[in-house]
Amino acid sequence: MNIAPNEAFEQFIRFIQLEKNFSVHTVKEYEADLKEFLSFLQAEGVVDLDEVEYIHARIFVTRLYDEQKARTTISRKISSIRSFFRFLNREFELDDAPFRSLYHPKKEKHLPNFFYEEELSQLFEANVGDDPKSIRNIALLELLYATGMRVSECTSIEMGDIDFRYSIIRVMGKGRKERIIPFGHYANLALTRYINEARPMLMKRTNHNQLFVNMHGGELTSRGVRYILNEMISQASMHTKIYPHMLRHTFATHLLNNGADLRTVQELLGHKSLASTQVYTHVTKEHLRKTYMNSHPRA
Numbered sequence: 001m002n003i004a005p006n007e008a009f010e011q012f013i014r015f016i017q018l019e020k021n022f023s024v025h026t027v028k029e030y031e032a033d034l035k036e037f038l039s040f041l042q043a044e045g046v047v048d049l050d051e052v053e054y055i056h057a058r059i060f061v062t063r064l065y066d067e068q069k070a071r072t073t074i075s076r077k078i079s080s081i082r083s084f085f086r087f088l089n090r091e092f093e094l095d096d097a098p099f100r101s102l103y104h105p106k107k108e109k110h111l112p113n114f115f116y117e118e119e120l121s122q123l124f125e126a127n128v129g130d131d132p133k134s135i136r137n138i139a140l141l142e143l144l145y146a147t148g149m150r151v152s153e154c155t156s157i158e159m160g161d162i163d164f165r166y167s168i169i170r171v172m173g174k175g176r177k178e179r180i181i182p183f184g185h186y187a188n189l190a191l192t193r194y195i196n197e198a199r200p201m202l203m204k205r206t207n208h209n210q211l212f213v214n215m216h217g218g219e220l221t222s223r224g225v226r227y228i229l230n231e232m233i234s235q236a237s238m239h240t241k242i243y244p245h246m247l248r249h250t251f252a253t254h255l256l257n258n259g260a261d262l263r264t265v266q267e268l269l270g271h272k273s274l275a276s277t278q279v280y281t282h283v284t285k286e287h288l289r290k291t292y293m294n295s296h297p298r299a
């Protein structure tokens with residue numbers, strides 16, 4: 001059976017969008033990975049997908065290594081293409097062996113970056129203000145640190161998702177899995193002030209239910225959150241990089257440093273596997289080691 005690459009690609013993308021209900025971000029990653037692979041096949045003279053063999057898979061992955069792609073990137077691309085061929089196997093009985101035989105590269109062991117409590121205090125103090133922008137920014141920072149939620153979860157929060165009486169918030173995580181996260185006193189105060197004072201001023205003539213808005217009253221995007229956080233770092237004169245996931249790392253690390261158990265942190269983060277949460281135990285151990293080395297007279 002001859003299977004045209006472009007037609008198969010379009011069917012697969014519709015499948016992960018409509019039937020698998022993957023997020024927009026995940027679909028974009030699949031699209032980029034598969035387009036790169038299909039362009040490679042075209043350059044190799046492969047016209048139909050039933051002509052793909054193990055050697056094509058090996059050459060493609062070898063090129064990724066030659067281009068010095070990160071191991072996580074290579075692993076993701078292999079997973080994307082494996083999923084594509086599994087789909088083709090089920091729909092068209094195409095042999096999906098070429099990519100089943102590939103090994104995922106071993107993950108590089110990078111410990112997550114996080115803020116120390118003193119650094120976070122500096123960041124908060126430098127950005128306090130009474131104008132709508134400052135009030136919104138502090139509320140955003142408080143919520144990200146208080147809950148450890150992903151930036152995509154944060155930008156999808158609507159007004160009705162917050163329960164101020166019990167200080168809990170409902171978020172939609174990966175795989176459309178809903179979870180409830182508590183937040184503390186500081187986040188409660190910051191959010192209440194933002195909703196009562198700043199949000200109405202920023203909304204102007206716009207009308208939507210998303211919690212966080214940009215300076216024109218439109219829905220705040222993930223890119224907008226990154227821009228705000230970088231502005232806040234600059235305002236605090238801190239010579240460090242920041243990204244939304246760093247606050248998620250900080251949330252988990254501080255909880256574990258202060259005695260929280262691993263299972264609780266796993267549930268709060270929305271991790272499917274405990275192994276994903278265990279990386280933070282390495283962070284806390286490294287923190288303890290550095291504290292010991294800096295503090296013990298005979299270290």
